[in-house]
Amino acid sequence: MPRPLWTGAISFGLVTIPIKVVSATENHSISFHQYHLEDMGRIRTRKVCELDGEVLSQDEIGRGYEVAKGRTVPVTDEELDRMPLPTAKAIEIVAFVDADSVDPVRIGDSYYLAVDGQVAAKPYALLRKALERSEKVAVAKFAWHNRERLGLLRVRDDAIVLHSMRWPDEIRSPESLAPRDVELEEDEIDRAVQLTDSMALDGISGFKDRYREALEDLIAAKSEGKELPEPREGEEEESGKVMDLMAALNASVDAARESRGEEAGGEGATVHEMKPGTRKRAAKKTAKKTTKADSGKKPAKKAAPRKRTAS
Structure with missing residues (x-):
């Protein structure tokens, strides 16, 4: 099991379920370092005090909030731990809702909740079964990284998943982005x-990260002194070109x-654009044909398109 990110409990009414939180995802991105072009020396970032210029170690660094210019209020870890929040040590379930009532734009990172000890097995299984049978998701509150967060609990396979969520006031409105009067x-x-x-498609499991594969090929070729892979040939779209x-x-x-x-x-593959003056006449002809047609005749069903596979 991956290293737990947090240890606490799920609060489900009067039921407490000890759990460990582990990340549900892995980052496979290729990371680059910064180097000095002249001698390929590694570029390092150091934490320096702006007053005395001293390079500080982590145990010399605290946190604080600037309430006014030149005035900072220090806040310690002990003070944060003593904050009177019921969600400080627990993921508190506050409601159950239909999954389709949650806007996906509000969903953030995902985590698996694992049982912490055998005593948690039965209440964990009970909550999982309740979520499955009710076909709902649980809305929860929890405190991580110096802030209270909103979360969503659902079942994936046999595990309970926690999705962190953004608060409503953190979502920007798309009102001014969509084109109008089209x-x-x-x-x-x-x-x-x-x-x-x-x-x-039947699913999206077949997609691959082509960029990462190409980047791995590039790095391998350079490290082995081989010729670099040729770029893919393709036609470049002209910028500003009017599209048919x-x-x-x-x-x-x-x-x-x-x-x-x-x-x-094939059938229906060609669409001819109608001239402005012919649209009304075509609509009238269609209406006449419809009235003459047998009202009891059922329209022929279209064959369902064959699903393709991801590439």
Whole structure:
């Protein structure tokens, strides 16, 4: 088991569940160091006191809050530990909600909650079963890293997962970001939906970090004195070029079909843009045909698009 990040308990009504918190994710990013270009000496960061210029060790450094310019109030670890918060030593469950009622933008890091001792096994299993049977997630409060946080508890396989969450006032409004007064034609929307169907997958487990793989190849080639990998050839898009939306959608659908081994340009593959003067006439013709059609006749069902695999 990974090293615990925090040890405490889940507070579930009057039930207390001793737990250990471990990270649910791993960071596989490649990290670079900074070096002096002239002699490749490593660049180091030191903590220096701005008053006397002394380089300080960690045990000489404390924390404080600047209440006014030139006036800082020191705060010790002991004072933080004595704060009267019920969440200081426990993950306190305060409510249960439907999972789809939680905006994903509020969800942050994820952690596994592991039982701390055999005595915690039964209440842990009880909470897990309650979450599964109710089909809800638990909202909890907990105090980490000098602040009280909001969390979400849910079940993943046989473990309870804690997702840290952002408070409502930490979420920025997207109101001014979305484009306004954009007119879309029905054939454009239909074609975009066809594209989403063509790109549908059963899951996302097959995706890989291509950038990291390419970076590993680059580092390996340089360390072994080999020739560097050639960059991928591709056409660069011209900046500011006006895009033919329908042509781009048609080409995208064809490409998606070809990637699944299907024939491009199949049924419904070509969409012709209607001239402004012909849209109303076409709509009237469609309405007349609809009234003449047999009202009891059921429309033919479209075949479900075949799912593709991730690459």
